[in-house]
Amino acid sequence: MGQCYGKARGASSRADHDADPSGAGSVAPPSPLPANGAPLPATPRRHKSGSTTPVHHHQAATPGAAAWPSPYPAGGASPLPAGVSPSPARSTPRRFFKRPFPPPSPAKHIKATLAKRLGGGKPKEGTIPEEGGAGAGAGAGAGAAVGAADSAEADRPLDKTFGFAKNFGAKYDLGKEVGRGHFGHTCSAVVKKGEHKGHTVAVKIISKAKMTTAISIEDVRREVKILKALSGHDNLVRFYDACEDALNVYIVMELCEGGELLDRILARGGRYTEEDAKAIIVQILSVVAFCHLQGVVHRDLKPENFLFTTRDESAPMKLIDFGLSDFIRPDERLNDIVGSAYYVAPEVLHRSYSMEADIWSIGVITYILLCGSRPFWARTESGIFRSVLRADPNFDDSPWPSVSAEAKDFVKRFLNKDYRKRMTAVQALTHPWLRDEQRQIPLDILIFRLVKQYLRATPLKRLALKALSKALSEDELLYLRLQFKLLEPRDGFVSLDNFRAALTRYSTDAMRESRVLEFQHALEPLAYRKMDFEEFCAAAISPYQLEALERWEEIAGTAFQHFEQEGNRVISVEELAQELNLAPTHYSIVQDWIRKSDGKLNFLGFTKFLHGVTIRGSNTRRH
Incomplete structure (x- = not known):
């Protein structure tokens, strides 16, 4: 599904996302993949060309590719199987509400949130703006306060200066458009001078006119900051430059010409062999482990956001689109609901999460690679969220009986609804399914x-x-x-x-x-x-x-x-409670953890003591 946006640092936001079955909205074309609970139709998103560096959330850039209607050169062979439409056909439909959201839905405040993020104007009755409507740069994770800032925005002009270089035209020869999004588009360009003179790059162009809130401006600022700060990993899209003029912001990045991982999944009929899936997952884990060590959580990991450098079958992948990403401090919990519905982790919907949310998304991707269908599915976004929160993935239907026990264990340890029980990206690289004594394991x-x-x-x-x-x-x-x-x-x-x-x-x-x-x-x-x-x-x-x-x-x-x-030693209820930092009102919790025969911890007490006791509370970001 598409993006889910929340107001910065603490808003619940999601919406029914699939098109109205009555025909009021367009729907994505059916997938050729075999059904297993639900097939893997392409994730709806904004119009774009088939392979690129991002325009907004999912844009990519392929030189020589017409933006409409096909991302492939005239007469060129599409990698998709017969009958499957290329990326533009999988654009984000306009979304329509048929009925009010049920109270338990995490999406119930989506309209108010989007209205605030769009600068206070109400969305047209019955519709939700297309993806990207939440901000020019990329997402709801901006480090900007909402509350007082929102109320004051209307009273003061927005500062749309970023401090980027203002000589874009002198440095780059802009080529044709290769992708378009709601708030920007991507063009190819040739570097005219400097270290990379003569190289073809991708330029993400974001219109300043579309930056209507302080949050949307901060989104762009933060995306550039993350791209500039993260460097040195082979599977990370390379950032070259950021420029601006009176009309636009220009983000110059590495051009990836090999298309999305999603397109390759579809070209294979939906399912990878275990060996081929391993090659994909190792690259994903490696770059995510790097981001997490640096204190960056991506928050929108999905097949559309991994691009191949060339069309060669063995070409390396690059992680793109840091528009929803954010820096996360030690022991911090985030609380804004962002991401893509099929890949969003349960704790994100509960609005208290950290890096483990990315691990869940990798689990969803691995599940898709191994069986060709999504582990959580419904006709609406709210339905998908309920499935994520309550349902268990299906490991019984074909092809799972023929999948190795190690691969199934690998996926299950990612798709654990308790984020504390999931492996980290580094731990996953040492899992028996992926283990390779020659591979260098990064610091965790x-x-x-x-x-x-x-x-x-x-x-x-x-x-x-x-x-x-x-x-x-x-x-x-x-x-x-x-x-x-x-x-x-x-x-x-x-x-x-x-x-x-x-x-x-x-x-x-x-x-x-x-x-x-x-x-x-x-x-x-x-x-x-x-x-x-x-x-x-x-x-x-x-x-x-x-x-x-x-x-x-x-x-x-x-x-x-x-x-x-x-x-093991003799311990009183009071001392045990103090060991666990429990208030006297909670002493009763630990009474049955101590053996009456000798006053020592029993087996139950030992296992519970290892975990500690959590009295509900959160260390979330507050603004």
Whole structure:
């Protein structure tokens, strides 16, 4: 489906998205893919050419391709199978409301949100503006306050100066349009001077006239900032330049000529072999792990946003479209609803999420690659959201019985509705389905989060985590061994200097913007002591992630035996509650965790103590 927009930092927003079956709106053409619950029709979006760097959310750029009606040169062969329309036929339909939204729907405030984002004007009764109507740059994740800013906007002129270079015409020879969106279009261009003289690039042109709110202006500013800050990864679209004049903003990027991943999925009839799917997923995980380490969450991962550099079958992919992306600080939770309906994570709809939302989206993409259909489907956006929140993916129908157990486990560990139980992108690269001893595994930002928590934990909690780590198999310790090695231990130990050096080694401007380097302050206790691999394992494991494993009960049982021998001690209800930072009114929660026979933690108490107790609350961004 299309984009879902929310007001910056804290608005619920979604809408019924599919066209009215009465014919009031256009619908996407049927997919040639085999049904498995629901086929994979192309995601509706704004008109565009078939392969490019983004115009707004999903634009791409293919030189020599007419924008209308086909993205392929006259007489050229389309990679799509017979009867399948190219990208322009999968444009975003106008959307119509047939009835009011039911109260439980996360989409119920979409009209008011869009009206505010469009500058206070009400959308035409019964319709929602097309994708892109939420802002010229790209999305609802702008770091701009709404509330007071919205009410004041009408009283002061908008500042549409960005501080970008103003000599676009002198530097680039603009070519023909190759894609068009609601708030901008993409053209090819030839560099006239400088380091890249003679190179053909893609230029995303965003009209300043369409920037009608402070939020939409901030969207553009943030997109350029992220593109400029992220650098150095082979699967990331390359940013060259940003210019402006009185009328437009020009974002100059690498030209990708190989088309979208979505088009290749359709060309294959919807399904990849496991080996071919692995080649795709490894590239996706690699670039997402890089973004997450830098403190950037993409928030719109889907096949349309991965482009191939050339039409060669083995061409590498590039991640594009950072219009909905944002910097995220350590321990921060975001709360604006953005993304694309089929790929949106449950916690996004609950408006409290972090980087794990990207992992869910990768799970949806993997599911599609392996079986050719979407795991969550409905005729309306609200229906899709209900499916995401309540339904389980189908792993029973064909072709799943013929898919390897490792591949199914891989997808299930991504599509876990509890975000705490999902693998990270780096952990996924060490999963048995993808494991390759020759592949270099990147540093995982999760390590820093978990070690930080461990250093703040009580002695009893540390003993419990040590017992848990001793129950892991050598196979399950592989990821931890690789991460420990990346910290470059000295004589088998790591200290604050090792963690600091590792962050510095992988640092970009994005890491400074997202304040990831603040983890160094949280790890200050390691300035005065060292940590060996055994303690590192205790510090860097997540009980929640382990609970998602099929053999969790076996692990927990073995861990409890170690705990009985090395850490279990007499503890009162009051002391246990204080260990968990519970108020006296919640003491009753832990009463049945203690054995009456000897006053020590029982097996239930041990497993619950590992997880801790969460009394509802949120550390979300507030404006």
